[in-house]
Amino acid sequence: MAGPESGAQDASSQRQTIALTEGWQFNLIGPYDDQGNLAALQPDNWEAVSIPHTWNRVGYYRSDPETHVNTPDNVDKTQGVGYYYARFAAPQLVGGERLFLEFDAVSRTAELWLNDTRIGENRNPFGRFRIDVTDQIRSGQANDLYVKVDNTQPALGNSTADVLPMTGDFFVRGGIYRPARLVVTQPVHFDMLDHGGSGVYAATTSLSGDRATISVSGRISNSTDSAAPVTVVASLLDDAGRVVGSWQQDTSVPAGETAELEGEFDVASPHLWNGVADPYLHTLRFELQGSDGTVIDSIDQDFGIREMKLDPERGFLLNGRPYQLRGAGFHQDTEASDWAVSREEIDESLRILLDMGANSIRLSHYQHGSPVHELADRYGIVLWDEIGLVTAWTNARDQVDAPAGIVENARQQLRDLVHQNYNHASVAVWGIANEVDFGPGRPDFLGRPPEVIADPMPLLNNLAALSRELDPTRAVVIANCCEERGMEEVPIVANAVDAVGVNRYFGWYYGEPDQLGDHLDALRAKHPDKPLSVSEFGAGGSANMHTDNPLGGPVEKAGRTQPEEYQTWFHEENWRELAGRDYLWGIWPWNAFDFGTTVRAEGDAQDINTKGLVTYDREIRKDAFYFYRANWSDRPTVHIQGRRYVDRAYPVTDVRVNSNAPSTTLIVNGMALDTMDDCDLNVCVWSDVELAEGKNEIVARGRFAGETVEDAIEWRLDEGQADTFRIDSGTVLAAEAPVQFGSDDFFVGGTAGSTDQPGGWGRDPIPAEIADTDRRGVVASFRQGDFSYRIPAASGRYRVTLTFVEPDQPSGARLFDVAANGRTVLSSYDVAARAGGTLSAVSESFDVEVPGDMLELEFSPVAGEAIVSSVEVVPAE
CATH class of the missing domain: 3.20.20.80 (Glycosidases)
Incomplete structure (x- = not known):
């Protein structure tokens, strides 16, 4: 069952490492019963697997399932017990060598048997652990290994009651989900049982002028029955292999014991590890030499000379200079592999974040x-x-x-x-x-x-x-x-x-984004000695849900209504509060990628937290990703927002472009519009851009020193939408109807409301029964208050149809006037009286002449609040 490392010596040591990758079998027993009993292994239920492996697969997108790995049919949220079995050939131990089983992580708990002998357990779902199996191994022969893995949800008195996390907005998978291997060392070696660590440690403890001081320590284990005289040598090598600093010490390690040595050395004119600008790495080499000078163990690790400090006024300091940290929160799962991710998948995720400017x-x-x-x-x-x-x-x-x-x-x-x-x-x-x-x-x-x-x-x-x-x-x-x-x-x-x-989630779970800055300032004043950062802020964003105006109606923090454009607006407005606060030592939006969790039914996904700047499968970089790229990265960035909202509802729209170019030009169907310089937050906005019937090619062109960068997308406007405005009032996502409506837009003032009871946290909304309409979804929402619509209709004659539903007021309680370009068309209008009661739709139509590319509809309260459920403006025949 050896993998590609089989029989190989570590690159810098006398150790032999054998990967335990293939040849495993897995048997999922499942949950404990109500009495805490565990079912017996089923002989026919074993399946061949490779390590890393998890039996869980969590979260799927409900839209376009054919493009995704996860579906309702293949997800598996089983919590309980699974058994892994492997038969492997052990190397021949001839000189007192020690053999260790090493697992990079098993979740939640692991219990192990080797050749019918219980050899140990581990109760950290996330850390590496090792077990010395020298005395149980059949040297040079076949060996049988069983691993019982338990990811039962912790509860008082059960098998994982004391294993963190107790709860959380993510799912703890089960399995041997990181690599496993055998490691053979000499009898005297750097400590393999030091909490999963290497047994050797180094840190930059002083950095001043042209000199760095490196402190080092090493733990040496002696498994022989006599004292072992050894020399420990720690060296730091530059990228050309030259030794730039070293320390050594002689000691004698007593029989069967572990000794620890400490020391330090200086490095003159050190080349520093300086973040993304210059991540220079030395090689830290620890050698363990016997009394005759023979190297009996060695470890090579990457090491960067750097100094990191936090200051309440200056923020994060890297090598003495302010260096504000910017990035994102990061869960380890991907749609393709869940928790059993490969190094290549992790590398892909990091490269995506680097591209964003993190x-x-x-x-x-x-x-x-x-x-x-x-x-x-x-x-x-x-x-x-x-x-x-x-x-x-x-x-x-x-x-x-x-x-x-x-x-x-x-x-x-x-x-x-x-x-x-x-x-x-x-x-x-x-x-x-x-x-x-x-x-x-x-x-x-x-x-x-x-x-x-x-x-x-x-x-x-x-x-x-x-x-x-x-x-x-x-x-x-x-x-x-x-x-x-x-x-x-x-x-x-x-x-x-x-x-x-x-x-902090101002603008999502509570409050408004413009409250964030004052809140942070108050915390800083309360704790003047505590360096402050923003470790999470974010909003759900579904790449397949779109709105014409992110403020047109309520989003659902724990429900289905989570358009991508609202997420973009949220991050723009939160960054407006954060950008000038240099005292913050770090800023991490939540989250880098959509991730699996079993407590959410949101947006276009099930069991996925949709706050990622990139989708679970890493295929779609949402518009908010490019907002940060335009603000954080030095790489030329030009990105048109709304590229996935292809079939447009309105013939006139704003075009928003993330651009860090000195100047940016918008070209629509071959015609250049205005060129913009120094756009606010690097978001250039062209208002009231007219779209043609059919295909529309939108091009944004940024001019940088020495190069031009452009982005191009295509939007479509169906024949029925040309010169037409059908507005689903009070909603951020337009409802489906026999004809296409857009979400609430072009309004000034008022508030959004709905006749329906909202859902959330997995509960579906409860729709109201509305009479006299075939557009229940459209008329269920409304805008109310003292408000107007300023609709950029081209000059001409239009038929305007307004639809109303009275949600809860009796006749006479709500009266209002409606005026079109200053002419009153409805006076003291009473929806309940006109419709014959509440929750019945009624429509009023009138013609209006638009002389100057703008139709203004004013809704003015007489008693109570004005209200409208939909607005339709179509060319008069």
Whole structure:
């Protein structure tokens, strides 16, 4: 079952590594029953699999399923137990070598048997673990390995009750979802049982002038029955292989024990690791030499010389200079492979974010694997690492304190995280928790809040102290949700850490985007000594849902109505608040990619969080992606928004272009329109652009120094839409009807409303029964208040039809006038009286002459509020 590494020596060591990739069999037992019993293995249920592997497949798009991997028929959200079995040939051990089983991650828990002997377990779903199997292995023979894997949802008293995360807006998959291997070492070796780490560590502890100081340490294990005299040599090599700094020390490791050595060395005129601009990497080489000078173990790792600090005034400092971190949150799943992602898939994801202009990633909400850290080192991407402590830290409704098992699991995850990623230049901070400060206001999708509100501070203080003990060179951080949000009994978790990230959704779950800046300033004033960042902000955006005006009606934060254009508007307006606040040490929109979760039924997706700037399959970079690219990247960017909204509803529309060009020109059907310079937020807007019947070629051309960059798309306008405006009032997504309507647009003032009861969090909306209409979906929504429509109709004569539905007011309670270009056409109009009651549609039509390319319809209240459900403007015959 050996993979491509079979029998190979590590590139820089005396170790032998054998990949355990092929030849596995898998048997999914499934959930425990109500009594906690587990079904027996079924002999006929084994299937051949390769590692990495997960038995789960989560989330699918409801639209165009033929273009996607996931469908309702192949998703699998089973939580429970699966067994893996492999028979493998072990190498011949002839000189006292040690043999280790190494798994990069198994979720949630792993229990292992080798040759009918239980050899151990692991209860961290996200970290690497190793087991010394030298005494159980059949050297040079076939061996039988069973791995019991359990991803049962944690609950009091069950098999995973103490395994974080307890809950969260993502799904914890089951499986051996990262690579596994055998590793053979010499009897004396760098410690293989150091919390999954390499056993050797280095950090830049001083950087001044033309000199850097590197501290180093190494743990040496001696499995022999006599003391082992050894020499440890640590060297730093530049990219030409020249040694630029070194340290060595002699020691004698007692029999059966592990010794730790520490030292430091200086590097003159160091070439620094400087983020995406210059991610220069040295090679850090640790050698373990025997008494005769023979190298008996060695480890090579990439290492960047750099200094990272956080300052409450200047933000993030890289090598002494302000360097604001910009990127996105990142979950590890893809539609193609779910959690069993390959290094190539991870590389693709990182390249997409680099193309956006990101220089940082927040690795959410758990420890990610080695590939993303190694690639981040090489690309210069600064990382926020964190453990799986998310939202909840108890599993019974009456628990006030975190149970001891959960505390220890959190500490294990933190120890594993730090030991396994300590040497990576890319890692800037250690995150100890995400959104554990809801207090009693926990979100609906997480279920009922507990009977008592547990205090997270003892656990957070415990973890913060452990983090500083493990690594005093990196800041301890937390992402909070709720401080200064007007919620009661919110713990101030910022007090536990060195620096803070805030997850804030103004304009999505609450408030408006223009409230974000003042909110951040208030937090900064409250905690002047705590460097502040924005660790999450985002909105759902479905690439197959489109609106003519993102403010035309309500979006559904937990429902189906999530057009892509609203997501774009949200990010534009939030960035307006963030762009000038240089004290923020980092800004991470949520999320880089759509990801799988089993608590959402939103947009055009099921079990997918649609806040990604890129789709789950990595195929569509949404318009918001290009907004950030135009603002964050130095690469020439010209991108026309709305390219997936092809069949247009209106003959006149705004054209919005993301451009970082000094000047940008729009060409519509071969005719050049105005050239724009220095567009606000690098979004150039051409208003009231006229479309022709049929195909329309839209070209945006940006002129940069030495080159011209252009983007071209095609929009279509059907014959029935030419010179016609059919407006579905009060909605951001036009309803289907016998003729095409557009979403609410061209309005000034008023508010949107609906006769229907909204859905959300998996609940479908409840539609109202509306009489006297074949356009129920159109007339169910409305605009009300004191408002007008300014419709850019070409000069000519039009028939205007207004449709009304009274949602709840009796006759006489709502009276209003309607005027067309200043002429009153309806006076003291009473919808309920005219329709004979509530929830019945009634229409009024009139002709109007439009002399100057603008039709203004004014709706003026006489009593109560004016209202309209749809507006139709068509050329008069």
